[in-house]
Amino acid sequence: MASETVRDRILAAGERITPQRDLIAGVLETAPRPLSASGLYEAVARLDPRIGRATVFRTVAALERAGIVEQLSLPGERSGYLLCATVGHHHHLVCQRCGKVSDLPEETVGPFFATIESDHGFSVDHASFSVYGTCAGCSARLV
Amino acid sequence: MASETVRDRILAAGERITPQRDLIAGVLETAPRPLSASGLYEAVARLDPRIGRATVFRTVAALERAGIVEQLSLPGERSGYLLCATVGHHHHLVCQRCGKVSDLPEETVGPFFATIESDHGFSVDHASFSVYGTCAGCSARLV
DNA sequence: CTACATATTGAGAGTAAGTATCACATACAG
């Protein structure tokens, strides 16, 4: 089901489906946490060594265009590629203990942007950020 | 004065002062907007062509350790290096029209993090983000 | 002021991410 959904989302975005895209989306879909460029390339190459490096990056770009993949980037760290269940641009909570990434819903972020607009006269077009910390599950386990 | 202040901040952080660090900090200090890796390196090399590439990056790292420089990074864009007046880790509003970067004060960000903690049980350690949009000055000019 | 331990520098090689090119292959609309 999930696999079909990703396929559908790719098609719905007007992007073509190819075996390579299917495979790469599958790798991202089953990864428990964001994959680095090399991690993704290696995982893909393990399943099909014929896939070229460029295809991996082009596919990630296509999946980003389709709103299926988000790229996380943090200063001083390698960026990570992440397949998101949430449709459209959004933000993330990244647990530094278990690596789990959860989507930050609009209703949490909206009021923050509203504050920025009212307090600073700054009209927000776009933001891309991830918040790092400890998730509820890991906090519970630490008690 | 500002130059002395940066020097003092470097020393206060337990980092050594060298002519190269002084020069690089000066370039960052006078830049009207964040400099890319190559932009910074070229600007520095113009003032002293003997400075090595590695020294530029090592100096930026030292200035980051001293809390003087922040690195902005956004998926799909080259990262930018920025000398901040605000001491300590903080966040930025980046105007997409004039390039101006302003510091986002803690009182704007704090309640947002508090919401994340209360709504998601996620305890925030660290976040690094920049919000892109149009600053008050540019908005006024557009009326 | 001098000497010394320790940190920093510059040159240059090395690594990793990502892009460009182009001949060949394939998805999919008609």
Next chain:
DNA sequence: CTGTATGTGATACTTACTCTCAATATGTAG
């Protein structure tokens, strides 16, 4: 089924760092 727009793989290239190491400079202790 066919044609064309699009995607693919090999490979070379670019950009952004990082590493190494001998030479040098810094700041401190005497």
